[in-house]
Amino acid sequence: DAMVIQNPRYQVTQFGKPVTLSCSQTLNHNVMYWYQQKSSQAPKLLFHYYDKDFNNEADTPDNFQSRRPNTSFCFLDIRSPGLGDAAMYLCATSNRRGSEPQHFGDGTRLSIL
């Protein structure tokens, strides 16, 4: 089945140790998004790619970066994770921005020791 796949499902890292989360899609969608979701909150958009065009949200910390080497894959890099970065990270895709529904992966739950 066509889908959005996030790896790993759970990630534990140490305070300050860089970590990379990955997302792949078989939907061939143009747009890929990364969201951060903390407990009992709505997802918060960090950034998105429209094809190769990177779009950062104004309030996304510099600590968070992203790479999209090809249509299928997108990575979220957290350069120096702090305790406040512990959250669920959701990847989503859509064919267009705005009008089309976003399709989400299962998420990666990140813990910081």
Place this chain on the structure above:
Amino acid sequence: AQKVTQAQTEISVVEKEDVTLDCVYETRDTTYYLFWYKQPPSGELVFLIRRNSFDEQNEISGRYSWNFQKSTSSFNFTITASQVVDSAVYFCALSERGANSKLTFGKGITLSVRP
């Protein structure tokens, strides 16, 4: 600026009861899109429905139905004969048209269906 309000935070019902989840939105655009997503305890967000601003027709899909009323800026979601598997957090979301559009979520409603 766009905004979505889900005034209910938690709802608890007994199985087989009907339940309505409210959603009120604000936007200055005449073209916009409304969505409902379900987030079960496992964490993934599941897309349920999309409505565009020009289509006020209500929709029914099995036990789910949606009532879109532009006059009151509301897009309510009703689950008929609720089941335990309906227990989840439900998010209403709004997106405007355009390259800079993004999905604005409400705060979500936690629905618990007790056997």
